[in-house]
Amino acid sequence: METKKSKFGIKEVVAIGIGTALFVVLTEVAIPLGFIPNTALQVRAGMLAFIAALFGPIVGGVVGLLGHALGDAVFYGSVWWSWVIPDAVFGIAVGLFAKKFAINDGGFDGKKIALFNVVQVVANAVAWILCAPVLDIVIYKEPANKVFLQGIWAFIGDVIICAIIGSLLGFGYSKIKGSSSSLSKED
């Protein structure tokens, strides 16, 4: 991101690749959340929010799409498309504000963390309360009250996990990046 020659450079290619791999591996790490099927506190959601906030909408969207599809495929042997697409939507939505968060510049604190959380709550709402249930009904014809209940659970879970893990990852990484220079001004 040093030079502005291309929106989709080497770094983005690699970030998509490794981000997706990370997302897939983290599929295993989840904290169950009640009895409603296929909803749990997904640690990977927090990590997706972080990747999207760091690398922008393209990387966020593709990691969400590819990571979710691939993760479901290798761990669960089936791809539930109506829940894959919302993850991509979420990645894109958070990624759109990547410049504002400025994680790489070491300034991710206070106001920016607040902004990050506002963005992630809205993005989660669009993805899980709007996209996922509607797609479930359109694609799979599942009962409406079941999918909305699932959607709301997923929304709550993801908001919590993004608020905690997403913010902490952003804050920690921003600190490391910001203080990467070992030079200090001499008096």
Next chain:
Amino acid sequence: MSRVLSYEEKNTWIHRLCGVTKLIFFLLWSLTSMLTYDTRVLLVMLVLSIVILRASKTEWRQIGTVFKFILFFLFINLIAIYVLAPNQGTLIYGTDTYVCHLFKGHDLNQEMIFYEINVFLKYMTVVPTVFIFLVTTNPSEFAASMNRVGISYKIGYAIAISLRYIPDIQSDFVKIKNAQQARGIEMAKKAPFFQRIKHICAILFPLVFSSMDRIDVVSNAMELRGFGKHKKRTWYMGKALKKSDYIVVAFVVLFSAVALFVTFRDGSRFYNPFI
């Protein structure tokens, strides 16, 4: 890597197919199964996919654990549908054929059983194709053949990188987990909520940050080798599309078209045996 589906080299005609052919097959197949709710179509698809799975010489030990896992989730899902919407069947098929009474507000009728069977079939038609795709496709060859059919090689490369690094990051994950456990940080099931999050963070942070370093290392290496300089690149694992590939693609396109025609001929996605 115990529970995960991964590529295994064998010599069958399915393994010899081009990766993209298998991807097209998988995508069209799951699209068809998403759109249709016609029981007859689903049954034909189920039988066909099992036949193909047999032909790929996939063994139970490769897919067994994952398959049991899927069944578990599927049954929870089916139960949840019944508990939350016991009249979904009647809503769809329009009739109500009483079978027995279960508990308050939940009579069991034939339409509901039939609807649940359809949901079950819908899942089961896709599962074997996912298995086939993952177990018979070599990741490097897949990236190469995606480029061959016109997808930008950067996207192909991103996918190849992710497939390539899943095992690495997984082993990182296990190493970090073991190291933290040695320090007494346990991902225990019974710990209170916030403590569990704290413990997960103790694993997550090193994992994510080392992955960020990895992104730097890999992208620097690729930059040094001039990745992205030219519009084209050559592939070591590339395979040309052969006659069998065209036959498979033609088959799946034809099959999907016929399946969707049969499904929607009467103007509904559902096959209704009740009228």
